[in-house]
Amino acid sequence: MNIHAIRAIYKFEMARFFRTLTQSFISPVISTALYFVVFGAAIGSRIDQVEGISYGAFIVPGLIMLSVMTQATSNASFGIYFPKFIGTIYELLSAPVNFIEIVIGYVGAAATKALFIGLVILGTAYFFVDLTIAHPVAMLLFLVLTCLSFALLGFIIGIWAGNFEQLQLIPLLVITPLVFLGGSFYSISMLPPVWQTITLFNPVVYLISGFRWAFFGEADVDIWLSLFAIAGFTCLCLGVIWWIFKTGWRIRQ
């Protein structure tokens, strides 16, 4: 195992994060505050409680998930796409590193950033709502797994993308709608029966539901199903990345 290489990639990626601290740190805080103002104060005043929880507190897990998923994806995809774009990837390809080390470096850094942002949003939430976390360890586990799995997805997107437009395409057209429709701001039990069934095909539902269970002890779907879903998603992403490096798809001629 080339530990020095993992550390070099990780530090390099984290340095980018700190160079662009405003963009990477302040913007999620501001957008979260805005969500609380709009959803919590304006709409929440008309929705008293969801499943016995105040609406303001109810949306916290969904809000964290929304940011964590998009940040993990976009950070990881940019991290590997940019060297491809400016040509510095030659160094990665000619170095004595295998795909596991490259993935740990890039995905680890992207997941760290997303985790950091998730915790910042959680901290921000305490300023707006009363919040007690029922299962803190499970909450952290779900958060870390979500950061990792979506950073893996981002890594795949970064390798696949041929231009900056494609880089934005999946986060914008797939992840954001799935998160919004995955019960971030509502309980799926509030939907008509037909939509409840359709929603179960949205994988993000399981993640948000599991994460919300860690907060409030209540969930839309079984907690084990949620864990199974996120573990399955992580394995799928790892499998795709293994295949990418085995075949050299889009990175090595």
Added chain:
Amino acid sequence: MSAIVSVKDLTKTYSSGFEALKSVSLAIEEGEILALLGPNGAGKTTLISTICGIITPSSGTVTVGGHDILSDFRAARSLIGLVPQEINLEPFERVIDTVRFSRGLFGKPRNDAYLEEILGKLSLADKTTSKIMELSGGMKRRVMIAKALSHEPRILFLDEPTAGVDVELRRDMWDTVADLKADGVTIILTTHYIEEAEAIADRIGVINKGDILLVQDKGELMDQMGQKQLRISLAQPTTEIPLELSEFDLMLSENGECLVYTYDTRGEKTGITRLMASLQRTDLQLADLQTEQSSLEDIFVGLVKEPA
């Protein structure tokens, strides 16, 4: 000397069907400077990129320091530093950070004293904390070399190190290469400047259309270049060289209308006076005399030109 890089029957066909390397075999000696000379599109960069692991070979084997580049890629790649043709650097990074990154990537623990020594040798001592975007083109190229040397490689590949570089910088680069050789680094560089190969290489390889046409000691090539030819045009063609001229290693060409005498200008005696005297004793009628000097360029052009 033993081969530090050994290439056997290496082929590369791109997915487009383009055959960039056609069964290339090559042995690179430890400590030498080998210049790979060839026109654009000859396969120079493909060959280098394959040895360094950027391109997967279609068939054939490459060993570096005895390690196979595929099955034992860690050991093989650890020995190699690569300076690609394009300057690829992250503009917002500091010089010392990008060099540290390269060293770490190649599995070496941090050693700033060593890195600063390299940057000093490359005249970048006062630029270590500068951002890449603040550097001139020549400095960026030297940063690329510093990155390639950051992990103390035994072999350095320089892909067109002086393409698009002004004359002064080119001389600097040659000096840098000479210093590296003195430090015991094996250097393989590609170029399409013949004078560059002549100036710094120990051996010269000529590559064209995916084939290595020749790999020869520069001295031997220079000997060929030191040779001149005297072309004696005859008024009437002859079918055989007269007996009186047998002591001279003459060749008949142009359907017997021309005798060609090859001699060494650096030799004590060229033999021309004796040849002239001997010619008078034959019944050959001379029409014209002409001398020609072959250069590395002639050899090169002769090797790479399309067969008629």
